[in-house]
Amino acid sequence: MRKLFVQKLLSRRCTKSWASVRDNIDSTVKMVTVHIGSSINIHELVCTLSKAIVFRAAFGAQINIEDRDEFTSIVEEFSRLFSEFHIGDFIPWLKWMDLRGINQRLKRARLALDHFIDRIIDEHLENPKEVDAPNADMIDGMMAFLREVDGGKGAAETGDLQGFAGLTRNNIKAIIMDIMVGATGTIASVIEWTMAELLKNPEEMKLVQQELAEVIGLDRTVKESDLDSLLYLKCVIKETLRLHPPIPLLLHETAENCVVAGYYIPKQSRVMINVWSIGRDKSAWADADSFKPGRFAPDGDNANIDFKGNFFEFLPFGSGRRSCPAIPLGTYTVELALANLLHSFNWTLPDGMTSSELDMGDAFALAALKAVHLVAVPSLRLNCQVV
Numbered sequence: 001m002r003k004l005f006v007q008k009l010l011s012r013r014c015t016k017s018w019a020s021v022r023d024n025i026d027s028t029v030k031m032v033t034v035h036i037g038s039s040i041n042i043h044e045l046v047c048t049l050s051k052a053i054v055f056r057a058a059f060g061a062q063i064n065i066e067d068r069d070e071f072t073s074i075v076e077e078f079s080r081l082f083s084e085f086h087i088g089d090f091i092p093w094l095k096w097m098d099l100r101g102i103n104q105r106l107k108r109a110r111l112a113l114d115h116f117i118d119r120i121i122d123e124h125l126e127n128p129k130e131v132d133a134p135n136a137d138m139i140d141g142m143m144a145f146l147r148e149v150d151g152g153k154g155a156a157e158t159g160d161l162q163g164f165a166g167l168t169r170n171n172i173k174a175i176i177m178d179i180m181v182g183a184t185g186t187i188a189s190v191i192e193w194t195m196a197e198l199l200k201n202p203e204e205m206k207l208v209q210q211e212l213a214e215v216i217g218l219d220r221t222v223k224e225s226d227l228d229s230l231l232y233l234k235c236v237i238k239e240t241l242r243l244h245p246p247i248p249l250l251l252h253e254t255a256e257n258c259v260v261a262g263y264y265i266p267k268q269s270r271v272m273i274n275v276w277s278i279g280r281d282k283s284a285w286a287d288a289d290s291f292k293p294g295r296f297a298p299d300g301d302n303a304n305i306d307f308k309g310n311f312f313e314f315l316p317f318g319s320g321r322r323s324c325p326a327i328p329l330g331t332y333t334v335e336l337a338l339a340n341l342l343h344s345f346n347w348t349l350p351d352g353m354t355s356s357e358l359d360m361g362d363a364f365a366l367a368a369l370k371a372v373h374l375v376a377v378p379s380l381r382l383n384c385q386v387v
């Protein structure tokens with residue numbers, strides 16, 4: 001499933017997902033330009049952006065607004081449920097004690113999801129599109145993949161996916177759900193936290209905007225090809241991921257019996273890796289609680305550290321076989337969105353608020369979001385039209 005997911009849906013060759021990122025970032029910039037001089041809720045802005053990107057990549061541009069709203073509310077209910085405290089998750093024999101009605105809500109959300117995705121899959125089966133068609137989407141990609149390995153013998157056409165290459169309708173639902181939940185909260189969280197850290201640390205905002213001015217100039221907007229040259233912006237994003245990993249706790253299961261730091265851990269134990277506290281560990285990071293992107297610059301203390309899972313002190317995308325399969329798409333989205341927001345606009349805090357007054361607390365949820373939504377005021381920065 002991972003292979004299918006990465007090769008057919010996320011690779012650079014799957015141009016639809018990447019085009020969806022560019023188009024939706026353009027719309028976001030447009031939305032900001034209509035609010036020049038007034039307060040914008042950055043949280044809402046970036047959540048709308050990430051939902052639109054992921055939804056369009058998965059279901060295509062053709063899907064109607066009612067379907068989009070229905071699906072968004074299902075995903076939001078799942079996100080809320082993931083962050084609910086349920087005693088049975090920690091003490092399994094108390095699972096029956098469902099005082100808060102979480103099991104019922106989960107059952108309802110799963111039914112709604114089943115119903116929704118079944119309908120979408122059926123619509124795709126009735127109306128098959130070639131994967132290269134301009135309006136093809138991720139589901140068309142999966143169907144095309146099924147037809148390819150199936151030699152066109154029917155599973156995809158009949159909708160009877162059971163038993164075929166081990167891939168069932170439920171697997172397809174799981175992939176779609178993974179994408180929706182894995183992508184929306186994480187992308188939005190990184191963009192909002194980066195903007196918040198830059199507003200909290202105006203000297204860093206100055207450095208990153210200086211780089212944008214030097215690399216791009218103030219007479220044009222950002223192009224995709226500029227991203228490779230925006231080295232300080234990449235350090236800023238890394239530093240945000242260190243302090244605010246969007247998935248703060250990784251949930252895994254041990255495959256073998258093992259001993260860690262003198263503790264015996266039997267196989268099939270559930271383990272949680274606290275990426276949030278590892279990123280702030282004072283024995284691994286100098287001045288661990290401060291926002292210092294320069295530490296990742298070529299002459300910084302941590303210049304050689306990347307986030308591909310090779311350095312256990314920095315695991316924002318996890319590590320190993322279950323690490324995030326979408327690092328290229330995720331970083332591309334975050335870099336392009338931030339480059340556009342920071343190059344086209346200057347940002348200040350609303351109502352004379354000073355940077356020291358900005359609340360930087362975390363909220364406990366599936367993704368580590370800011371407890372208090374960031375609100376900021378944009379002004380135009382360039383000598384040219386932004387849109």
Ligand code: HEM
Nearest residue numbers: 178179182183186247250316317318319322323324326330
């Ligand atoms: C900057 C944005 C992102 C961050 C920081 C991030 C981070 C992560 C992390 C920490 C994990 C769990 C790794 C583990 O348990 O060891 C994960 C898994 C996953 N992510 Fe991402 N992610 C991002 C964007 C995305 C996007 C855009 C997508 C899809 C389009 C995505 C899809 C997934 C999926 C499907 C998994 C589950 C993989 C598996 O279980 O094998 N992520 N991600």
